[in-house]
Amino acid sequence: MTLMHETEVIIIGGGATGAGVLRDLSLRGIRAVLLEKGDITSGTTGRNHGLLHSGARYAVKDIESARECISENRILKKIAGHCIEETGGLFITLPEDDRQYHEQLLSRCLETGIDAVEIPVSEALKKEPGLNPEIVSAIKVPDGIIDPFRLTSANILDAKEHGAKVFTYMEVCGIFSSSGKTTGVKALSGDGSVHEFHGNIIVNAAGIWGQRICLMAGSELKMLPSKGSMLIVDYRINNTVINRCRKPSDADIMVPGDTVSILGTTSMEIPYDEIDSPFPENIEIDMLLREGERMVPNLSKTRALRAYSGVRPLLAPEDSSDGRNITRGITLIDHKSRDGIDGLVTIAGGKLMTYRLMAEMTSDLVSEKLGKKTSCRTHSLPLPGSEKVTGNIRKFYRDISNSVVGSTMYRHGKRIFNILKNDRKNFRLICECEMVTEGEIEYALNNLDVTTLIDLRRRTRIGMGPCQGELCSYRAAALFNEYGKASPHESTAMLKDFLEERWKGIKPVLWGDSLRESELTYWIYTSLFGLDELPLNDTEREEK
Amino acid sequence: MDKLKNISFDHCIKCTICTMYCPVSKETPLFPGPKQAGPDSERLRIKSPGLVDSSLKYCTNCKRCEISCPSDVRIAEIIQDAKWRYLKKKFFRPRDFFMSRTDLAGRFGTLLAPLSNFFLKLDLMRFFLDIFLKIPGKRTLPKYNRTTFSKYFTKYMAERQKNFTRELLYFHGCYVNYNDLRLGTDTVDVLNEMDYGVKIADEKCCGVPLIANGYIEKATKNALHNINALSLNDCTSRIVSTSSSCTFALTHEYESFLKVDNSSILNRTSYITRFLYEEFSEGNIPQMGNIGLRAAYHSPCHLERQGGLIYTIGVLKMIPGLELIVLNSECCGISGTYGFKKEYYGISQKIGENLFRQIELAEPEVVITDCETCKMQIEMNTRYRVIHPVSIIKMAIERGREI
Incomplete structure (x- = not known):
């Protein structure tokens, strides 16, 4: 049986852009649903280094992008406070780098209105003691860090609170159209059910996967998949964003992110059929370490936690080969004027930084097409959790340790009041590396569209610390059952999937301490728990 | 951001063995255990100093976590460092000031002894200490000597040290100096007996x-x-000390925690029993008589941390007629000044209970231990006298002379 849904706008893609459009439309009072084939942020949004660009990185080559960045930077600091940390950033020049780029950067930043100031080397080293002492100059820029998981999740949460609906694990498999106008989509849910969504407008916000969506509607959109790989280390070896002051190239940025540091990135063109499982290669890891060490020498002595790759959702112009040279500008396509397909809108290109602007542009077009007069409010309305908290938060939680309150607050902002209730079980620690409590997991399970343990990781931070799920995953899996979200067998299956997913990211950096850690995890789950032998569903159990 | 002093937390593989061995987290839920307070939280503290937990203060610095760690993480050091780096002192505490300056307190104590000992026993005085200084009234306080060891040594013992062929330096520590003159003189006597002059x-x-x-x-x-x-x-010349904690400071903490270059003393400093064991092994054994004593031996945490247990037991086993019962390794709970503070007194006593029970069950005549504060704790909580291994050797030497 097919389940039918009626709405005004169907958004395809649960990344930052899709979530942004969903929120924007909901705030304008337009009914919308969001369909995502996997989990929210499971695509490119969840696979970058989480840099809150000041725009300085683009100032020399792409002044338009730089302007967008600095203006969105200022807006995001206002509306997404709890997803952002204003760490500040540095552009450092090493002896082997071209000094001219330094001057160019300063003057272009001035032109763009980015607050970039040259600071003495000694001051830079004091600010960031881990820096390579050989640096010859440093520029301070208003870079920061932004958590893409929480940013997207907060957008979705706000949209839902304004009446929107979200369907995760819902893969679009066809687009209905009649007489040149799209009328809806057919989608297959992860649980095997078939759904039909009918609405006036379809927004294709599927990023790199948008090419497939367009094809379903009979339109051709050529994407140019460019893979970028990143490496995560155990703890914050830097507290500000460190950029290499040279032409954008491989391994030129180190971003602190939550409790870790992320080193990025590489650039490698890949065939379109490989976009679903990008994987970091050994040469990329070697190069990241080699170049990263030039910025922060301690890097190679620090435990590498994992490595991962994302695929940049770049639109291909007619002649280009290197992903980095393509404009990152935003492309909004009204397929009615482009290919005569009414009702389909594609938003592509851009970057995490400009997700809100992209959503605003898309929503403007959508509401114009719907014939509604609305205006955007996302630049002034804070996301749920980012509202101002007055008074000392500690006062409410005298019995709970600073590290728990602080970490929860960092992740959920003002929504902490929905999470840590003064009931003992609510602050039982589940993840000891990232201080995730049972209360936080309960909140995520009930409010943040969590289906699997892997989703839960993206909403909280379980399994993202140095133990990579060794101690928290079985506890969290049990909670799925406890809170009625999964049967015991489903929980076990989830646990297995989760560990496999963690293993995928650990494999590229399997040496030293992460090797020892993995050995221990392997012993615990195979030898002690016998996870390999456990039945994952009822039929299996009967067989045994 | 500060430059990090100790990044050994990076090697922690979260096996949690340290928490299994932590005597504090076993007894109180107020302390989350060394793994959580040390390597886990250190990552959070690096991210933001505001994430520091006040529960750090419950750590006794017994260092059992470091002994048990298979990854060589200097857990107790991380905790000590975090405790004082992040938890700023809000106000001046006269008690902590005095307690931490054992030499200052000792100088007063010995100057006024026996008056000070008398006063410290008075109920009224104890009541006053409890209320105003938060030193628990039930706690037995150390007694002070009438004279310091260093004065006594200079006056009565220094002269004859020239008569011996070899020389060594004795780091007596505050306890010997102000509270246990006898251990000091015993040590000098034993070393003299082995043809060592003491300075x-x-x-x-x-x-x-x-x-x-x-x-x-x-x-x-x-x-x-x-x-x-x-x-x-x-x-x-070699340096020996009769205090396991002093030795640990000289040989380990100066360098690894305080970042002071101790290379000029490092290789020649050892805890007394290690020195004795080496000498005994080479045949330099003083004449000892059959002591005929049944003793329970308690191993102090800091001695275990420096790997000194084997030498003390080795030496004790060479004493004729000493029936030695080596107790299971347990922390006595006092942990230096920890057990003298009202807010930790209860925890301290609870930690020690296992040890006290073991001692009672062993039914010894005396208890032997290397550490001065362990001695105070055991003497207060059991009916047994506690003796340092060196004093036992001295006893055996005397017994040898009697015959």
């Missing part, structure tokens, strides 16, 4: 109580003073 240096408190109470600067000053004093006139 003492102008030493200050080794710094252990200062570190435990957050006076890191003062501890560093003392460390520099001691290293200098121990190398000043004599930079080759």
Whole structure:
């Protein structure tokens, strides 16, 4: 049986852009649903280094992008406070780098209105003691860090609170159209059910996967998949964003992110059929370490936690080969004027930084097409959790340790009041590396569209610390059952999937301490728990 | 961002063995255990100093976590460092000030002894200490000597030291100096018996109580003073100490925690039993008689941390007629000044209970241990007298003479 849904706008893609459009439309009072084939942020949004660009990185080559960045930077600091940390950033020049780029950067930043100031080397080293002492100059820029998981999740949460609906694990498999106008989509849910969504407008916000969506509607959109790989280390070896002051190239940025540091990135063109499982290669890891060490020498002595790759959702112009040279500008396509397909809108290109602007542009077009007069409010309305908290938060939680309150607050902002209730079980620690409590997991399970343990990781931070799920995953899996979200067998299956997913990211950096850690995890789950032998569903159990 | 001093937390593989061995987290839920307070939280503290937990203060710095760690993480050091780096002292505590300056308190105590001992026993005085200084009224306080060991040594013992062929330096520590003169004289006698002349240096408190109470600067000053004093006139002879914690400070904490260069004393400093064991093994054994004593041996945490247990037991086994019962390794709970503080007294007593029970079950005649504060704790909580291994050797030597 097919389940039918009626709405005004169907958004395809649960990344930052899709979530942004969903929120924007909901705030304008337009009914919308969001369909995502996997989990929210499971695509490119969840696979970058989480840099809150000041725009300085683009100032020399792409002044338009730089302007967008600095203006969105200022807006995001206002509306997404709890997803952002204003760490500040540095552009450092090493002896082997071209000094001219330094001057160019300063003057272009001035032109763009980015607050970039040259600071003495000694001051830079004091600010960031881990820096390579050989640096010859440093520029301070208003870079920061932004958590893409929480940013997207907060957008979705706000949209839902304004009446929107979200369907995760819902893969679009066809687009209905009649007489040149799209009328809806057919989608297959992860649980095997078939759904039909009918609405006036379809927004294709599927990023790199948008090419497939367009094809379903009979339109051709050529994407140019460019893979970028990143490496995560155990703890914050830097507290500000460190950029290499040279032409954008491989391994030129180190971003602190939550409790870790992320080193990025590489650039490698890949065939379109490989976009679903990008994987970091050994040469990329070697190069990241080699170049990263030039910025922060301690890097190679620090435990590498994992490595991962994302695929940049770049639109291909007619002649280009290197992903980095393509404009990152935003492309909004009204397929009615482009290919005569009414009702389909594609938003592509851009970057995490400009997700809100992209959503605003898309929503403007959508509401114009719907014939509604609305205006955007996302630049002034804070996301749920980012509202101002007055008074000392500690006062409410005298019995709970600073590290728990602080970490929860960092992740959920003002929504902490929905999470840590003064009931003992609510602050039982589940993840000891990232201080995730049972209360936080309960909140995520009930409010943040969590289906699997892997989703839960993206909403909280379980399994993202140095133990990579060794101690928290079985506890969290049990909670799925406890809170009625999964049967015991489903929980076990989830646990297995989760560990496999963690293993995928650990494999590229399997040496030293992460090797020892993995050995221990392997012993615990195979030898002690016998996870390999456990039945994952009822039929299996009967067989045994 | 500060430059990180100790990044050994990076090697923690979260096996949690340290928490299994932590005597504090076993007894109170207020302390989340060394794994959580050390390597886990260190990552959070690096991210933001605001994430520091006040529960750090419950750590006794017994270092059992470091003994058990298979990854060589200096857990207790991380906790000590975090305790004083992040938890700023809100107000001046006269108690902590006095307690951490064992030499200052000792000087007063010995100056006024026996008056000070009398006063410290008075109920009224104890009541006053409990209320105003938060030193628990039930706690037995150490007694002070009438004279310090260093004065006594200079006056009565220094002269004859020239008669021996070899020389060594004795770091007596505050406890011997102010509270246990007898152990000091016993040590000198035993060493003399082995043809070693003893010298003492102008030493200050080794710094252990200062570190435990957050006076890191003062501890560093003392460390520099001691290293200098121990190398000043004599930079080759061996240095021995009868306090396991003092030795640990000299050989480990100066360098790894206080970041003071101790290379000039490192290789020649050892805990007394290690020195004795080496000498005994080479045949330099004093004449000992059959002691005929049944004793229970308690191993102090800091001795275990430096791997000194084997030497003490080795030496004790060479004493004729000593029936030795080696107790299971348990922390006695006092942990230096920890057990003298009202807020930790209860926990401290609870930690020690296992040990006290073991001692009662062993039914010894005396208890032997290397550590001065363990001695105070055991003497207060059991009916047994506690003796240092060196004093046992002295007893055996005397017994040998009687025959």
